[in-house]
Amino acid sequence: MELGDGYWVKFRAKQVPPSVQRPHGLEYALTLHAPGARRLVGYDNAHVPNELKERSVKGRQTQTFDHVHYEGRRTRFYDFTTPGRLVEDFWESVDAKLKEEGSHE
Numbered sequence: 527m528e529l530g531d532g533y534w535v536k537f538r539a540k541q542v543p544p545s546v547q548r549p550h551g552l553e554y555a556l557t558l559h560a561p562g563a564r565r566l567v568g569y570d571n572a573h574v575p576n577e578l579k580e581r582s583v584k585g586r587q588t589q590t591f592d593h594v595h596y597e598g599r600r601t602r603f604y605d606f607t608t609p610g611r612l613v614e615d616f617w618e619s620v621d622a623k624l625k626e627e628g629s630h631e
Contacts, residue, residue: 529620529624531561532560532561532562533558533559533560533561533624533627534558534559535556535557535558535559535620536555536556536557536559537554537555537556538554538555538556539552539553539554539555539556539609540552540553540554541553546589546590547571547589547590547591548571548590548591549590550606550609552571552606552609553571553572554569554570554571554612555568555569555570555571555572556568556569556570556612556613556616557569557570558619558620558623558624560627564597565595565597566596566597566623566627567594567595567596567597567616567619567620567623568594568595569592569593569594569595569604569612569615569616569619570591570592570593570595571590571591571592571593571606572591573591590603590606592604592605592606594619596619596623
């Protein structure tokens with residue numbers, strides 16, 4: 527989906543059998559791209575988040591794959607609650623990043 531000024535978003539989602547990594551039964555990737563296809567923000571559950579690879583995280587009961595990528599920053603956990611909340615959180619991140627980029631008011 528084109529957003530203007532060369533920025534665009536891509537949504538990919540499919541229902542999967544619930545598992546420890548995807549207890550909500552959804553495999554997804556929502557991404558914001560800059561002109562030239564550079565990924566600026568990405569919400570997904572395609573792999574183990576770096577936080578689990580690099581260290582033990584206190585208070586985590588499961589090893590869910592849900593996480594967020596921000597360009598120039600470390601990957602961080604994302605606490606998935608519902609598909610609707612995921613989309614809302616993604617658009618909030620998109621708005622913030624576009625403002626940071628100076629693309630939208």
